[in-house]
Amino acid sequence: MKVxxxxxxxxxxRLYNWDATDEEKQFFAQLAELVSEEQxxxxxxxxxxxxxxxxxxxxxxxxxxALLDVTSRxxxxxxxxxxxxxxxxxxxxxxxxxxxxxxxxVFGVPVEDAEGRAVFERNVVTLPGKGMIAAVPFCHPRNFxxxxxxVGDNRAKSYxxxxxxxxxxxxxxxxxxxxxxxxxxxxxxxxxxxxxFIFGGEECVDxxxxxxxxxxxxxxxxxxxxxxKGGRKIARYCGTPRAIHFDETYDHGVDIVTVEADKEPxxxxxxxVPLHALVTLGGKEGxxxxxxxxxxxxxxxxxxxxxxxxxxxxxxxxxxPDWTERARQKCAAKGFRFCxxxxxxxxxxxxxxPRERRTLAELKELSDDEVLDILSAKHELTDRQxxxxxxxxxxxxx
Numbered sequence: 001m002k003v004x005x006x007x008x009x010x011x012x013x014r015l016y017n018w019d020a021t022d023e024e025k026q027f028f029a030q031l032a033e034l035v036s037e038e039q040x041x042x043x044x045x046x047x048x049x050x051x052x053x054x055x056x057x058x059x060x061x062x063x064x065x066a067l068l069d070v071t072s073r074x075x076x077x078x079x080x081x082x083x084x085x086x087x088x089x090x091x092x093x094x095x096x097x098x099x100x101x102x103x104x105x106v107f108g109v110p111v112e113d114a115e116g117r118a119v120f121e122r123n124v125v126t127l128p129g130k131g132m133i134a135a136v137p138f139c140h141p142r143n144f145x146x147x148x149x150x151v152g153d154n155r156a157k158s159y160x161x162x163x164x165x166x167x168x169x170x171x172x173x174x175x176x177x178x179x180x181x182x183x184x185x186x187x188x189x190x191x192x193x194x195x196x197f198i199f200g201g202e203e204c205v206d207x208x209x210x211x212x213x214x215x216x217x218x219x220x221x222x223x224x225x226x227x228x229k230g231g232r233k234i235a236r237y238c239g240t241p242r243a244i245h246f247d248e249t250y251d252h253g254v255d256i257v258t259v260e261a262d263k264e265p266x267x268x269x270x271x272x273v274p275l276h277a278l279v280t281l282g283g284k285e286g287x288x289x290x291x292x293x294x295x296x297x298x299x300x301x302x303x304x305x306x307x308x309x310x311x312x313x314x315x316x317x318x319x320x321p322d323w324t325e326r327a328r329q330k331c332a333a334k335g336f337r338f339c340x341x342x343x344x345x346x347x348x349x350x351x352x353x354p355r356e357r358r359t360l361a362e363l364k365e366l367s368d369d370e371v372l373d374i375l376s377a378k379h380e381l382t383d384r385q386x387x388x389x390x391x392x393x394x395x396x397x398x
Contacts, residue, residue: 001131001175004038005267006031006254007046007220008240010086012059015244015278015306016339021062023275027241028066030272031254036073038256041130043070043077046220046238047084047138047181049092060091071102078127079104083137084181084220107135110159112145118159119145120166131175131259134167134214136160138181138221140394141205157209164211175259178210181220184235189224192248207235216257216265223248225255225269233264246278246308246339276337277302282310286344289323296330303335311341319343368393 011024035043049063071079081104083089089108096106111122125133141156150158167176185204207228210217217235219228225239238255240248253271279301282292292309309327311319323341331338366374371393372386381389 001042001127001177001259002038002040003133003177003216003218003257003259004035004040004043004254005046005218005236005238005257006044006241007181007218007238008048008084008223009045010048010051010240010244011063012055013051013244018306018337018339021058023242024062025066026275027272028062028070030270031241032066032070032073034254034256034270035070035077039074040077040256041127042125042133042177043074043079044133044177044179044218045079045081046179046218047082048086048220049081049084050087051244052086053088053091055091064095067104068102071104077103078125078133080107080125080133080135080179081105082107082135082179082181082220083109085138087138089137105135107137109137110139110145116146118147118162120163121170123163124167124170126170129174131177131215131261132167132171133177133179134163136163136178136180136182154209156205160205160209160211162211164213168213171261173261175215175261176213177216177218177259178214179218179220180210183221184210184219184228187229188222189226190222191224191250192243192245210235215261215263216259218257224250225252236265236267238269241272242274243278246280246306246342248278276304276306278306278308280308280310280342282312282342282344284310284344285346286310286312286342288312289320289341292341293327293330296327296334296336299334301334301336305336306339307331307336308339309341310344312344312346 013020050059067079071077081092083092093106093108099106105125107123111119113119123135125135127133144155144159146155147158147162150162152158183204184207186207207230214234219235219237222237223240224237226237227233228235236255240252241254242252251269251271252274253269256268256270258266281295281299286292287310289311292311296307319341327341328338368390372390375381375389
């Protein structure tokens with residue numbers, strides 16, 4: 001079974017308020033061309049189709065038009081689309097029955113019956129003579145359906161084990177694939193990812209807990225493409241098809257995976273050409289603002305390159321009130337797209353400087369644990385209060 005694996009499109013994402021419509025159209029054109037060339041048995045889209053649960057009508061139409069074009073390039077291809085944590089599952093599945101006319105299978109939730117018990121067959125797509133694909137959209141661990149006869153209170157683990165058992169019993173020896181949108185625990189490269197969605201523990205699933213027996217696990221959620229280490233090499237994040245953050249300093253594209261029963265899958269990555277590059281000036285350590293700004297004049301870059309300035313802040317220093325406007329004007333004069341002055345503080349400064357004030361950019365980069373550390377210190381929270389607060393944060397996100 002040949003599978004094109006892609007995920008984390010984040011349609012509608014604006015890079016520091018810059019519209020990315022043209023970048024999205026270029027991605028879809030490259031995806032359509034790839035499908036035409038490869039003629040895969042399945043296209044698997046492992047979640048985070050949209051950047052927000054309420055995409056604009058123009059974004060939703062762009063998705064519909066593009067996916068219809070892509071699916072028309074291969075008449076025998078089944079397309080499996082699952083909701084990610086950025087998606088509204090109800091909006092994604094509203095046209096579920098219509099999509100089936102184009103062999104597009106859309107999954108918003110792990111299906112359950114009236115009593116809340118898992119209905120595994122409703123989350124499985126059979127490709128006659130080719131194999132089976134199990135589709136598990138993003139779901140908070142406590143919200144998975146119950147499984148008859150399950151031992152313990154880990155609903156996610158019980159669900160994945162039950163689903164794997166169902167697939168094994170019905171695959172007829174053909175290749176099997178699991179498509180899921182989640183963070184797995186272990187040695188993962190999180191570069192460029194929003195840390196608040198991947199740290200905190202409960203959302204992470206042990207890769208062995210996904211259930212044994214699959215020949216390929218097509219993962220979405222983490223933006224850096226990578227194989228999951230440990231045991232058989234079967235689980236992979238394909239990553240984003242285009243960079244949506246300056247720290248995503250790696251190739252972007254989609255994977256073409258050949259899946260055979262009881263064999264390690266073979267994956268080839270098709271790297272997509274970005275329409276506009278994301279360039280950071282100032283180095284990892286940052287430079288004083290005027291020095292970083294002077295680099296804009298020295299750079300010979302294509303028009304419409306996105307620019308981020310790494311600005312080093314000394315102890316007690318905060319960004320000047322005119323820095324953003326000066327950087328915007330300088331970049332505009334060169335035909336670049338200015339995005340942000342990124343504050344850089346050294347570890348020594350972090351240890352010595354009381355952090356009563358932080359820039360907005362710094363606040364956005366904090367993980368849940370870092371937020372809890374600040375609140376715990378400021379309000380002298382007990383361990384019990386800290387855990388209650390963590391639970392509240394998780395409930396709000398869910």
